[in-house]
Amino acid sequence: MDDRKLRILSAIVDEYIVSGEPVGSKAIMAHVKASSATIRNEMAELEKQGYLEQPHTSAGRVPTYKGYRLYVDKLMEQDPLSEDEKKQLDSMLPDDFLTEKDLVESASLALAELTQCATVVANSTPKFSLISKVEVIPTGKRMYVILMITSNGEIKNKVCRLEFDLTHEQLEFFDNFVKQNLNGLPLSELSDATIENLTEAMGTYMMTLSPLVSELLKMTKELDRSVSVKGQKNLLTCKDLDQTEIISFLDNEKELMAFIDGTFSGLSVKFSPETDGFVIHNSSMITAPFSKDGQTAGALGLIGPMRIDYSKFIPYLEYFTSRITDMISERDENTDRKDGASDG
Amino acid sequence: MDDRKLRILSAIVDEYIVSGEPVGSKAIMAHVKASSATIRNEMAELEKQGYLEQPHTSAGRVPTYKGYRLYVDKLMEQDPLSEDEKKQLDSMLPDDFLTEKDLVESASLALAELTQCATVVANSTPKFSLISKVEVIPTGKRMYVILMITSNGEIKNKVCRLEFDLTHEQLEFFDNFVKQNLNGLPLSELSDATIENLTEAMGTYMMTLSPLVSELLKMTKELDRSVSVKGQKNLLTCKDLDQTEIISFLDNEKELMAFIDGTFSGLSVKFSPETDGFVIHNSSMITAPFSKDGQTAGALGLIGPMRIDYSKFIPYLEYFTSRITDMISERDENTDRKDGASDG
DNA sequence: GTTAGCACTCCGTCTCTCTGAGTGCTAAGT
DNA sequence: ACTTAGCACTCAGAGAGACGGAGTGCTAAC
Numbered sequence: 001m002d003d004r005k006l007r008i009l010s011a012i013v014d015e016y017i018v019s020g021e022p023v024g025s026k027a028i029m030a031h032v033k034a035s036s037a038t039i040r041n042e043m044a045e046l047e048k049q050g051y052l053e054q055p056h057t058s059a060g061r062v063p064t065y066k067g068y069r070l071y072v073d074k075l076m077e078q079d080p081l082s083e084d085e086k087k088q089l090d091s092m093l094p095d096d097f098l099t100e101k102d103l104v105e106s107a108s109l110a111l112a113e114l115t116q117c118a119t120v121v122a123n124s125t126p127k128f129s130l131i132s133k134v135e136v137i138p139t140g141k142r143m144y145v146i147l148m149i150t151s152n153g154e155i156k157n158k159v160c161r162l163e164f165d166l167t168h169e170q171l172e173f174f175d176n177f178v179k180q181n182l183n184g185l186p187l188s189e190l191s192d193a194t195i196e197n198l199t200e201a202m203g204t205y206m207m208t209l210s211p212l213v214s215e216l217l218k219m220t221k222e223l224d225r226s227v228s229v230k231g232q233k234n235l236l237t238c239k240d241l242d243q244t245e246i247i248s249f250l251d252n253e254k255e256l257m258a259f260i261d262g263t264f265s266g267l268s269v270k271f272s273p274e275t276d277g278f279v280i281h282n283s284s285m286i287t288a289p290f291s292k293d294g295q296t297a298g299a300l301g302l303i304g305p306m307r308i309d310y311s312k313f314i315p316y317l318e319y320f321t322s323r324i325t326d327m328i329s330e331r332d333e334n335t336d337r338k339d340g341a342s343d344g
Numbered sequence: 345m346d347d348r349k350l351r352i353l354s355a356i357v358d359e360y361i362v363s364g365e366p367v368g369s370k371a372i373m374a375h376v377k378a379s380s381a382t383i384r385n386e387m388a389e390l391e392k393q394g395y396l397e398q399p400h401t402s403a404g405r406v407p408t409y410k411g412y413r414l415y416v417d418k419l420m421e422q423d424p425l426s427e428d429e430k431k432q433l434d435s436m437l438p439d440d441f442l443t444e445k446d447l448v449e450s451a452s453l454a455l456a457e458l459t460q461c462a463t464v465v466a467n468s469t470p471k472f473s474l475i476s477k478v479e480v481i482p483t484g485k486r487m488y489v490i491l492m493i494t495s496n497g498e499i500k501n502k503v504c505r506l507e508f509d510l511t512h513e514q515l516e517f518f519d520n521f522v523k524q525n526l527n528g529l530p531l532s533e534l535s536d537a538t539i540e541n542l543t544e545a546m547g548t549y550m551m552t553l554s555p556l557v558s559e560l561l562k563m564t565k566e567l568d569r570s571v572s573v574k575g576q577k578n579l580l581t582c583k584d585l586d587q588t589e590i591i592s593f594l595d596n597e598k599e600l601m602a603f604i605d606g607t608f609s610g611l612s613v614k615f616s617p618e619t620d621g622f623v624i625h626n627s628s629m630i631t632a633p634f635s636k637d638g639q640t641a642g643a644l645g646l647i648g649p650m651r652i653d654y655s656k657f658i659p660y661l662e663y664f665t666s667r668i669t670d671m672i673s674e675r676d677e678n679t680d681r682k683d684g685a686s687d688g
Numbered sequence: 689g690t691t692a693g694c695a696c697t698c699c700g701t702c703t704c705t706c707t708g709a710g711t712g713c714t715a716a717g718t
Numbered sequence: 719a720c721t722t723a724g725c726a727c728t729c730a731g732a733g734a735g736a737c738g739g740a741g742t743g744c745t746a747a748c
Contacts, residue, residue: 036722
């Protein structure tokens with residue numbers, strides 16, 4: 001592949017990203033030292049090779065998904081962030097945060113605002129956070145609330161109804177049981193198998209208390225896989241994307257999760273032909289992972305049209321994820337976690 | 345106002361609701377025994393009086409907001425629900441539910457599905473539910489979770505960070521304090537003034553514990569006013585409504601609350617000129633309250649274009665709210681509530 | 689007061705033309 | 719052998735004009 005051809009492709013993508021209009025040979029003359037005729041010849045070849053396409057005969061060229069792929073992988077230059085920009089991004093993040101989720105969602109919101117795209121946050125699986133507290137609280141006849149707090153500060157509660165009322169003794173047993181067997185346990189270890197073992201270890205209490213345990217299992221599963229999307233409206237107002245596709249996408253955000261699962265290893269840029277599962281034509285998705293204690297904790301992502309400013313947005317995204325990583329561990333240092341603190 | 349004129353107006357609204365096209369004099373001949381010329385004369389007068397308008401000279405008539413108002417208030421006949429329809433609606437509600445919120449949101453979802461409109465649920469204010477449990481749970485250095493459970497089964501938690509760690513003794517004091525002063529208290533009584541009194545009653549503990557109390561107050565305020573919107577996508581695909589208005593409406597659902605506040609006294613149908621605060625041109629909103637223990641507990645609402653089938657949808661809405669009212673009280677009978685149950 | 693008849697209005701659609709941007713090809717230049 | 723200037727060609731989009739049809743307001747007769 002000719003060097004000049006690559007420069008032309010790159011120039012076309014750059015132009016198209018800012019203008020949104022098919023790019024003609026003359027516009028490229030400003031970027032590549034050659035006559036329009038030469039450029040046209042090259043463009044024709046690039047089209048033959050599948051990197052460009054023409055909306056109609058007498059229009060300029062538009063990059064294909066294959067063209068974007070090459071551009072992003074090989075051609076694009078990322079704009080390094082200036083100190084001013086970093087300051088600006090920092091100012092969009094909270095100075096302080098109560099839970100990791102709060103921090104990450106703030107970043108997600110900031111990124112959505114900044115890029116005018118939708119953003120997505122997912123936590124990785126398996127989940128390394130530990131159970132730091134489980135409590136069962138009676139709230140009415142046969143009604144109980146199970147409360148679970150994890151080491152990263154997430155709190156989840158679930159109402160459940162049992163077939164019978166629990167005695168004070170049963171509750172106390174469960175309380176001790178939890179303290180001995182669950183506190184400090186990584187969520188990832190709460191598999192169906194371990195739960196079964198644990199339930200059996202309850203002995204005579206098994207029959208009465210096992211519903212609580214299975215609710216607990218459900219809760220960990222829900223904690224396990226959470227996705228949150230922000231800035232949806234940015235997609236709805238984006239004219240490059242199909243409204244109805246966006247709407248159905250917003251409906252089942254869950255489908256995203258399966259896709260994001262494959263992206264925790266590092267920065268990833270995917271285009272709609274590559275994102276099976278959820279399909280929005282002409283869309284692209286950039287994700288970057290963030291970590292905690294040296295292990296991947298989740299990913300922050302950006303969903304927008306293919307025509308977005310990759311050279312700016314990728315640095316934004318990476319900066320945010322690196323800040324998240326830093327801020328989580330900084331906070332960790334200041335906050336000695338207490339697992340299984342006694343009740344008040 | 346002439347009887348025939350009213351029949352004509354009614355017919356125009358009926359026609360327009362199904363067709364969505366301006367209605368001409370000939371179409372009305374099927375409904376009103378008169379020649380098209382006569383009908384035209386009447387229509388001209390109805391227009392002069394502000395009940396109808398013409399998109400352009402040679403088009404039929406479209407009802408104005410004033411026309412809809414008259415139609416809904418005086419002319420419309422509601423289709424009473426058949427037993428089959430009732431069964432169908434019943435099947436869309438859950439047989440059983442854990443919290444009132446769950447039930448109401450299921451109904452909201454069902455109504456959205458049924459009408460292809462957006463639906464909204466709000467709880468009334470002042471709130472009559474009681475505090476049944478408050479707990480403070482330490483989760484890390486200077487980090488605490490406040491958990492509040494109310495008599496209607498709602499659970500709310502909030503993470504907060506204090507300036508210092510609380511001693512075991514302080515926590516115990518707070519626990520007792522809550523049991524004595526807050527358990528069983530209606531949320532509506534937790535005003536800034538009472539909080540201040542309570543804080544002062546804490547004596548020497550005041551300084552350290554007052555942040556907890558003020559967080560508690562915040563929580564009750566958040567519980568107090570919750571709105572939840574379902575079926576947003578139905579509005580986005582509705583061509584009678586302006587996309588951008590819908591998008592900005594979805595962004596600040598909160599503005600709804602102020603409006604809904606005025607609608608707890610009974611069935612209410614409002615059109616966009618009457619709904620100050622949030623404005624979606626050409627929209628209408630129907631709300632109906634539901635109650636608990638004989639007191640209004642909240643309202644279920646329907647937001648859609650003005651051109652919706654009022655004679656069907658109003659009975660749907662009313663049926664749902666009456667079922668909610670029934671189901672809540674049936675459940676109440678089976679579930680002796682325990683206020684301030686002891687911890688496990 | 690009601691109705692038939694008629695001229696009128698105006699939207700939506702269709703067709704036609706024109707313009708301009710951009711192309712592919714060819715032939716000359718380096 | 720590559721590059722470039724020139725030119726004929728294509729085609730989307732805008733604009734102008736024509737036309738059909740739905741629906742009106744008005745008038746005059748019933």
